[in-house]
Amino acid sequence: LTLNSHNDTSKESSVIVLNQAYPRDHYTNISPAILTKLDRKLHLDPRHPLGILKNIIYDRFPDYARHETFAPVVTPFDNFDSLLIPANHPGRSKHDNYYINEQTMLRSHSSAHQLQVLQQHKHTQFLVAADVYRRDEIDASHYPVFHQMEGVRLMTPREIADGTIAQDIERMRAIAAQSNIVTSDDTTLHAGNAIQPGHSPEQIKMVMAHLKASLNYWVAGIFGCIGQLQQQTIPVRWIEGSFPFTSPSWELEVLYQGQWLEICGCGVMQQRILDQGGMGDHLGWAVGFGLERLAMVLFDISDIRLFWSQDARFLAQFEPGRITQFQPFSKFPPCLKDISFWLPRAAAGAATDSFTPFHENDLMDLVREVAQDLVEDVKLIDQFVHPKSGRSSRCYRIVYRSMDRSVTNDEINAIQQCVREQAVQRLGLELR
Numbered sequence: 017l018t019l020n021s022h023n024d025t026s027k028e029s030s031v032i033v034l035n036q037a038y039p040r041d042h043y044t045n046i047s048p049a050i051l052t053k054l055d056r057k058l059h060l061d062p063r064h065p066l067g068i069l070k071n072i073i074y075d076r077f078p079d080y081a082r083h084e085t086f087a088p089v090v091t092p093f094d095n096f097d098s099l100l101i102p103a104n105h106p107g108r109s110k111h112d113n114y115y116i117n118e119q120t121m122l123r124s125h126s127s128a129h130q131l132q133v134l135q136q137h138k139h140t141q142f143l144v145a146a147d148v149y150r151r152d153e154i155d156a157s158h159y160p161v162f163h164q165m166e167g168v169r170l171m172t173p174r175e176i177a178d179g180t181i182a183q184d185i186e187r188m189r190a191i192a193a194q195s196n197i198v199t200s201d202d203t204t205l206h207a208g209n210a211i212q213p214g215h216s217p218e219q220i221k222m223v224m225a226h227l228k229a230s231l232n233y234w235v236a237g238i239f240g241c242i243g244q245l246q247q248q249t250i251p252v253r254w255i256e257g258s259f260p261f262t263s264p265s266w267e268l269e270v271l272y273q274g275q276w277l278e279i280c281g282c283g284v285m286q287q288r289i290l291d292q293g294g295m296g297d298h299l300g301w302a303v304g305f306g307l308e309r310l311a312m313v314l315f316d317i318s319d320i321r322l323f324w325s326q327d328a329r330f331l332a333q334f335e336p337g338r339i340t341q342f343q344p345f346s347k348f349p350p351c352l353k354d355i356s357f358w359l360p361r362a363a364a365g366a367a368t369d370s371f372t373p374f375h376e377n378d379l380m381d382l383v384r385e386v387a388q389d390l391v392e393d394v395k396l397i398d399q400f401v402h403p404k405s406g407r408s409s410r411c412y413r414i415v416y417r418s419m420d421r422s423v424t425n426d427e428i429n430a431i432q433q434c435v436r437e438q439a440v441q442r443l444g445l446e447l448r
């Protein structure tokens with residue numbers, strides 16, 4: 017275990033990210049485990065399932081400009097303000113994001129590049145593929161690094177009026193209609209998911225129709241061929257959503273193997289963003305796809321950690337341009353360990369049920385850092401409040417399992433011991 021090196025680096029006054037030194041401050045929470053992911057760039061490998069899926073999306077939208085090498089280091093302005101995300105929005109929290117320092121962070125979504133591309137390139141249609149970073153829970157479908165593809169399509173009022181856009185919609189609809197996806201075409205909008213003041217309802221109807229036709233066309237391209245193989249239809253539904261940077265907004269879900277799978281968020285771009293990007297004479301839509309969740313069902317990959325595997329038994333199974341089913345190599349036995357602790361005491365004088373500084377993602381990140389990819393799942397299994405002291409107790413079950421070998425009990429005991437020590441030192445937890 018190399019946790020000592022972590023203790024040392026966290027005391028240094030700067031942190032090195034992609035060969036550049038940044039001063040640490042009270043915001044710094046980027047961990048050494050995350051730093052090792054920054055140069056993997058899985059989406060740039062055409063033989064990797066994420067690169068294969070990315071290229072399939074590219075092929076479906078051949079006229080869109082492509083950006084896929086923007087550095088993941090951005091400012092909170094890029095990630096939030098440029099998208100009209102308000103200063104007090106909970107999504108900015110240190111608990112949910114990796115900050116290098118107060119002025120610098122790892123992007124949490126590919127939307128962080130929308131404004132920059134508009135301003136610098138003036139593209140009217142573009143895609144941005146990116147690795148994105150979020151502090152989150154630990155299980156088979158969550159990983160602190162994942163990949164997104166942003167899509168943006170702008171159009172002028174003239175193109176809307178003269179039939180250019182209508183023609184494009186018809187072209188895509190005709191092709192999607194030949195596939196076996198079944199999509200709801202409900203365009204009712206509820207209160208709070210409104211057309212922006214200043215947009216004419218007739219124009220927005222066309223922007224929305226183009227957005228839906230484009231995404232249905234794309235989903236038909238991927239799921240349609242799989243459905244044909246299996247002789248079944250693929251239901252797709254549009255759920256109203258909410259994003260500060262689009263209005264109206266939706267999320268697109270696909271029914272696959274009995275589950276509705278959320279594959280993207282999307283909507284009509286806020287006109288203020290287009291104005292700031294120097295493209296205010298256009299209207300537009302934007303979409304953000306999550307690549308992992310889609311790749312997991314398409315390629316039959318059951319654990320999100322596998323994408324990071326450097327084992328040839330994983331990597332050698334895929335070939336550029338093709339969606340093929342992953343044949344899992346044997347599953348190795350898990351090793352379960354529980355950790356029970358009292359939460360830090362509430363500040364003196366505060367009510368007993370008052371806010372305590374413990375945040376679950378701090379524990380998740382700590383376990384990831386110590387155990388790296390040996391941790392498969394962390395779940396809260398018990399909690400109670402002591403009737404006399406009023407203190408809160410929690411118990412989490414940690415499932416350790418390697419994807420490519422058997423682990424020894426001694427090895428896991430050492431990791432668990434390290435998790436326990438770090439939980440005391442860094443999170444102020446009192447072990448039970």
Ligand code: FA5
Nearest residue numbers: 125127162259278279280281282283302303304305306
């Ligand atoms: C966004 O990130 C918005 N930027 C999407 C967007 C773009 C909306 C443009 C409007 C216009 P969200 O947090 O819901 O939204 O993530 C988008 C997609 O990323 C989800 O649909 C899901 O497929 C994927 N995703 C989100 N969180 C995770 C996660 N922890 N692990 C894997 N995939 C995730």
Ligand code: MG
Nearest residue numbers: 267278280281
């Ligand atoms: Mg969402």
